[in-house]
Amino acid sequence: MKIRLTINGKARELEVAPGESATAALKKAGCGGLRNGCDGQGSCGACAVQLDGELVNTCILLAPQLAGRSVKTIDGISHFRDVSPLQSAFIDAGVVQCGYCTPSMLLAVEPLVAQPEAPTREQVMDAMSGVFCRCTGYEQFVGAVELARERTKNPAAKGNVAKVYRDDLKFVGRATGKVDGAHLARAGKAYVEDRVDADACHIKLLRSPYAHAYIKSIDTSAAEAMPGVVMVVTHKNCPDINYSQAGQGYPEPSPYDRKMFGEKVRHIGDRVAAVMAESRELAAAALEKIVVEYEVLEPVLTIAEASAAGAPRVHKGPVDFISGTPDDLDNSDADPRDGRITYLFPIHADIRRNIAASVSGGIGDLDKGFAEADVILERTYKSSQVQCTPLEPHAVYTKLVEGRLVVHAATQVPWHLRRMFARLLDLPENRIRVIKEHCGGAFGAKQDMVLEEIAAFCTWTTGRPVSHRFTREEEFVSSRTRHPIEFQVKLGAKKDGKLTAVYMGVKANTGPYGQHCLTVPMNAVSKSLPLFLCDNAGFDVVTYYSNIPPAGAYQGYGAPQGAFAMQMAMAELAEELGLGQLDIVEMNRVGEGSWLEILRCLGEGRPGKPEQVFSCGLKTGLALGREMIEWDKKETHQDPDIAIGKGLAIVQQGSGLPGLDASNATVTMFGDGTFMLLSGGTDLGTGLDTVSTKFVAETLCVPMEAVSIIAADTDATPFDVGAYASSGTYYSGGAALNAAKGLKNIILDIASEMLGEPVEHLDMLYPGIIKGKNKQVTYAEIAHETQSGVGCGQLTFTSNFTGEAPSFPYGTHFCQVAVNTRTGNVKLQKYYAFQDSGTPINPELANGQTFGGVLKTIGHSLFEEMVLDDEGRCLNPNLLEYIVPMSGDVPDDFRSILVHTDEPFGPFGAKSISEIACGGAAPAIATAIHDAVGVWIRSWPFTPEKLLRAMGKL
Amino acid sequence: MIREFHTPRTVDAAVALRTELAGKACYLAGGTELGSTAFRTESPQEVISLAQVLSTAISADDGGLLLGAGCTLQTISVSENVPKVLRDAAKLVANRNIRNMATLGGNIASNKTFASMLPALVVFDAQLELADAGGGRSTVGIMTYLGRGGRELILAVRIPKKPGRRASTAKLSKSANDIATLVVAASYVPDNDRVREPRLAVEGVADHVVQLDSIEAWLEGSPLPSRDAITDRVSDVVTPKTSIKGSAEFKTYLAGTMIADALHRAAADTRKVNA
Ligand SMILES: Cc1cc2nc3c(=O)[nH]c(=O)nc-3n(C[C@@H](O)[C@@H](O)[C@H](O)COP(=O)(O)OP(=O)(O)OC[C@H]3O[C@@H](n4cnc5c(N)ncnc54)[C@H](O)[C@@H]3O)c2cc1C
Ligand code: FES
Numbered sequence A: 001m002k003i004r005l006t007i008n009g010k011a012r013e014l015e016v017a018p019g020e021s022a023t024a025a026l027k028k029a030g031c032g033g034l035r036n037g038c039d040g041q042g043s044c045g046a047c048a049v050q051l052d053g054e055l056v057n058t059c060i061l062l063a064p065q066l067a068g069r070s071v072k073t074i075d076g077i078s079h080f081r082d083v084s085p086l087q088s089a090f091i092d093a094g095v096v097q098c099g100y101c102t103p104s105m106l107l108a109v110e111p112l113v114a115q116p117e118a119p120t121r122e123q124v125m126d127a128m129s130g131v132f133c134r135c136t137g138y139e140q141f142v143g144a145v146e147l148a149r150e151r152t153k154n155p156a157a158k159g160n161v162a163k164v165y166r167d168d169l170k171f172v173g174r175a176t177g178k179v180d181g182a183h184l185a186r187a188g189k190a191y192v193e194d195r196v197d198a199d200a201c202h203i204k205l206l207r208s209p210y211a212h213a214y215i216k217s218i219d220t221s222a223a224e225a226m227p228g229v230v231m232v233v234t235h236k237n238c239p240d241i242n243y244s245q246a247g248q249g250y251p252e253p254s255p256y257d258r259k260m261f262g263e264k265v266r267h268i269g270d271r272v273a274a275v276m277a278e279s280r281e282l283a284a285a286a287l288e289k290i291v292v293e294y295e296v297l298e299p300v301l302t303i304a305e306a307s308a309a310g311a312p313r314v315h316k317g318p319v320d321f322i323s324g325t326p327d328d329l330d331n332s333d334a335d336p337r338d339g340r341i342t343y344l345f346p347i348h349a350d351i352r353r354n355i356a357a358s359v360s361g362g363i364g365d366l367d368k369g370f371a372e373a374d375v376i377l378e379r380t381y382k383s384s385q386v387q388c389t390p391l392e393p394h395a396v397y398t399k400l401v402e403g404r405l406v407v408h409a410a411t412q413v414p415w416h417l418r419r420m421f422a423r424l425l426d427l428p429e430n431r432i433r434v435i436k437e438h439c440g441g442a443f444g445a446k447q448d449m450v451l452e453e454i455a456a457f458c459t460w461t462t463g464r465p466v467s468h469r470f471t472r473e474e475e476f477v478s479s480r481t482r483h484p485i486e487f488q489v490k491l492g493a494k495k496d497g498k499l500t501a502v503y504m505g506v507k508a509n510t511g512p513y514g515q516h517c518l519t520v521p522m523n524a525v526s527k528s529l530p531l532f533l534c535d536n537a538g539f540d541v542v543t544y545y546s547n548i549p550p551a552g553a554y555q556g557y558g559a560p561q562g563a564f565a566m567q568m569a570m571a572e573l574a575e576e577l578g579l580g581q582l583d584i585v586e587m588n589r590v591g592e593g594s595w596l597e598i599l600r601c602l603g604e605g606r607p608g609k610p611e612q613v614f615s616c617g618l619k620t621g622l623a624l625g626r627e628m629i630e631w632d633k634k635e636t637h638q639d640p641d642i643a644i645g646k647g648l649a650i651v652q653q654g655s656g657l658p659g660l661d662a663s664n665a666t667v668t669m670f671g672d673g674t675f676m677l678l679s680g681g682t683d684l685g686t687g688l689d690t691v692s693t694k695f696v697a698e699t700l701c702v703p704m705e706a707v708s709i710i711a712a713d714t715d716a717t718p719f720d721v722g723a724y725a726s727s728g729t730y731y732s733g734g735a736a737l738n739a740a741k742g743l744k745n746i747i748l749d750i751a752s753e754m755l756g757e758p759v760e761h762l763d764m765l766y767p768g769i770i771k772g773k774n775k776q777v778t779y780a781e782i783a784h785e786t787q788s789g790v791g792c793g794q795l796t797f798t799s800n801f802t803g804e805a806p807s808f809p810y811g812t813h814f815c816q817v818a819v820n821t822r823t824g825n826v827k828l829q830k831y832y833a834f835q836d837s838g839t840p841i842n843p844e845l846a847n848g849q850t851f852g853g854v855l856k857t858i859g860h861s862l863f864e865e866m867v868l869d870d871e872g873r874c875l876n877p878n879l880l881e882y883i884v885p886m887s888g889d890v891p892d893d894f895r896s897i898l899v900h901t902d903e904p905f906g907p908f909g910a911k912s913i914s915e916i917a918c919g920g921a922a923p924a925i926a927t928a929i930h931d932a933v934g935v936w937i938r939s940w941p942f943t944p945e946k947l948l949r950a951m952g953k954l
Numbered sequence B: 001m002i003r004e005f006h007t008p009r010t011v012d013a014a015v016a017l018r019t020e021l022a023g024k025a026c027y028l029a030g031g032t033e034l035g036s037t038a039f040r041t042e043s044p045q046e047v048i049s050l051a052q053v054l055s056t057a058i059s060a061d062d063g064g065l066l067l068g069a070g071c072t073l074q075t076i077s078v079s080e081n082v083p084k085v086l087r088d089a090a091k092l093v094a095n096r097n098i099r100n101m102a103t104l105g106g107n108i109a110s111n112k113t114f115a116s117m118l119p120a121l122v123v124f125d126a127q128l129e130l131a132d133a134g135g136g137r138s139t140v141g142i143m144t145y146l147g148r149g150g151r152e153l154i155l156a157v158r159i160p161k162k163p164g165r166r167a168s169t170a171k172l173s174k175s176a177n178d179i180a181t182l183v184v185a186a187s188y189v190p191d192n193d194r195v196r197e198p199r200l201a202v203e204g205v206a207d208h209v210v211q212l213d214s215i216e217a218w219l220e221g222s223p224l225p226s227r228d229a230i231t232d233r234v235s236d237v238v239t240p241k242t243s244i245k246g247s248a249e250f251k252t253y254l255a256g257t258m259i260a261d262a263l264h265r266a267a268a269d270t271r272k273v274n275a
């Protein structure tokens, strides 16, 4: 049928099918910026347009509903290459992170820019209330709208988006906007989905309906016979290679405990078969034709079940070791159907007891410490299974280009992917190119290879291009989640609150496979114990296999769970001793100059050693927080049913993995004296490319526009381990800085020759001039000289960054809650995050990282939770029922305050941001709830029902 | 799979089409339920768009307030003519995009146990103007319509005048946009210290909205009981089921507490809601 409508002010006539979605019809009509985050639920707003001026979700509209109406898409917001005042305000205010939600957000708030009266904060939040953004935490959009309104009157308006932290520098420490901001704000092609060619085949996976079963037989013949089906992959024809999907550096601490397709399935949603077909619909239809016979086994879902004597075994395959083979290795009872497990080095696993990994350690003498204590407190805490929920689900596009495998991936780890593909496909690395596309959010889920290897295998086998994208449900059941962890914390203290002994017992549930099974739970310890100084400290970590959906990396990497346990225990200890929470924290906390002895037994991937803290913003954070939140004042509410309480938490993270992480970058001078930066760094929307560009521009004294960047392409840019462990600014940025410094020296040498003056007489001046005592030379002249027929050649410098210093960032989070004592509902009135990340390189983006990290964990604390039934089936694998934080959940008064410290080892004094923001919310909120209503909620999430039970109302 | 999209221009044409295509077609208003993979319960082969048929007007006359069934929840939430409690009810749909699309008629007809408008409409004694299959028009009470399975086309919603009525509505959900665990509404007309014409409605304790007639009868003519007394009574008559949203015990407690609070909030609200 034909419909007439107006699209971005132009009359159009479209041929649409009666049942076609409006999204599909508008895309066919050439509209950009229409994304998909919820598969037609209508819950995420990624597909939104303005319909007659109101924001609507096109995925739940039928195309014919557009008839006679006026549609405005992102293309109607910018004009050619220009960005509108609203788009530029978005960029400058730091609200364009991954950019996947940006078109919808722009359309959502645009009417507020034009309205005569200034919108209230509530109106801005309401305008965005249908659009899910996992990155930003929504807060900075209020400032963005304000700035846009100013800019419509005065295009030069700068607004007040962030403080300046380094007024001695041009770009570092001040807001400059993101280098890819305009491209993303215009909804330019950026993501994997934008790269898929028209002739691409598609993959759909057949997934296990059982949590634990052997595949007795599988018949794919009917599916293979279907026209348009290219290939079907099962355990019978996939590579016979066991591997880990964890995107970690080699040798990985994660066990190689799976094949591409196994003969045993270990969770509901586990891979059974893949169909590659010429369309998605055909692939889905072919799945129906596959006949599978299962031998169903009893599943184990919880830590208690997995650790029970005689529990069903999740892994029974033969075991081997690359190094450190134990003398008593015994494979006599192995079942080959379970597949082989290879350990690259021992991680103290015991698969007969479902133990995927374990580690113990400590300093001092715990028994003595507890004996010296006046008070001993012992408590248990539990985190739940929560999912990263990047707005863009996992996606990959693979194709052959001149005989080489080219992979467009939404990944945090392009080089690890290349290495893993090489092994799985038995290819040398030079035959593979991995291009990291813009990720629509990653948060740890994209540190692992969760679908990429199947597409790579299919393309390499058939020679045809393949696109594979998870549905939202697949994202829940087979991507990555936070490990559910049970903590036993035991503290000993003197009457005055001084700690004498600290013990942390950690039992984690990794699910079916062991990606990150050692390192995440260990990080729960290594990022929480060192916050408090105590001579006697110990820990035991045991991670169990089970048949729940897989766990893995998630922003914070175990630290949020550990922070919850440790900070809660300290607050409970304070209550026991009749002390204030803030006072006991102050008395025992780490500070500048402290030695962290406990790290001697908490090395990650290598032996540990004690570390000294050189910069620490906790003192400032605690002092500011005490004052700003009026810590010592008891608040009351005019409604007697509402009780108000305040809580706090201190948190710590790392800045990459010293001794393991490595980054490289190359800076090259072009003919006009501009530069190209080739960076291995993987920007996930966090602003890493901007950091690296700033470092180069700052060092070489040129405008940021004079430095272009290409990053994270295994063909075009040098090696980098990838974006995880908060390594971006410190390592990848550090490599760019080192490359720029190297090039600076070369430029000075050449200028010295050209000017006939010694280097000591030369100054490098903005914008790209070398000035001697007598003469000066521009970069353009240097480029001309060096690139001419008699020159020394194009100037370029490659450098790397490795480090030994841990450069811990610190955070102090305060919050104020209002608890409805009748319904158990918790409202966040205030949340202040004081973040010490050294020098904030991109302050507006650092704030955005903080707001985003905090809101994610507010979600984990209050409502997010994957609910499984008795058989291990996830009952809420969608955004609506799982529940993600939207703008309506933002605390009434939400602030990110960057505490500027100067880290001697970081580039320009920087430490990391991002992960650190995730640690504070759970303990800060839980301790505030206790302050309000006197109950300790020791497990996530703090639902009204849990509160009511704890308050004795149920 | 939808194969036909009809856009009738008159109410009668819409009703006639629906009769002709019985079993195959259904009405389509905002489409937020019909179009959503989360809420769709019907998979019609043909849809009858109400876009050109339904009124989107809000008007007041001697009989009270008349809201066209085509009004979006966003329009209702910001309309000054509409009693505050109905505006509040529309805002219980916290998702602006959904409010922009969803219609009043659709919210009623879909009759979900979390429908944000329904409890408030029930406690306002809302009357629905319907287009009957035979081509006639009729007016029925909202509970009657819902009770008989609500298949007729809703043209408008009338809120009868009731001087002095006080009302309140509330939801409990885990997050702002979460589909409500419970929605309640309460209203009554104060007569000196006595409660007259109490109306109580609750969702989340059964498959559809429940009007608590027995509690209304208990309240009629008596002074407003304490919150505890109301809670106990309500808890005795609701029989929710355990679900992903919470245990039966929790929902029972909550129904009692929230109804009691809604009534007392209404009592404290001295504005003349619908005089
Ligand atoms: C993400 C999301 C969040 C939501 N949140 C909420 C919420 O918080 N609260 C809430 O109440 N709802 C919520 N909903 C459900 C929302 O779709 C409905 O409440 C909405 O009001 C339905 O109205 P509609 O006009 O879109 O109906 P449609 O989808 O067009 O129709 C729904 C049903 O009603 C029938 N119908 C429509 N109009 C009429 C009429 N005039 N006469 C007779 N029958 C008619 C249709 O045939 C169909 O069976 C949500 C939906 C989504 C997708
Ligand atoms: S994709 Fe349309 S609302 Fe999520």
Ligand code: FES
Binding pocket: A095, A096, A097, A098, A099, A100, A101, A102, A132, A133, A134, A135, A136, A391, A440, A441, A685
């Ligand atoms: S910037 Fe909003 S989802 Fe990433």
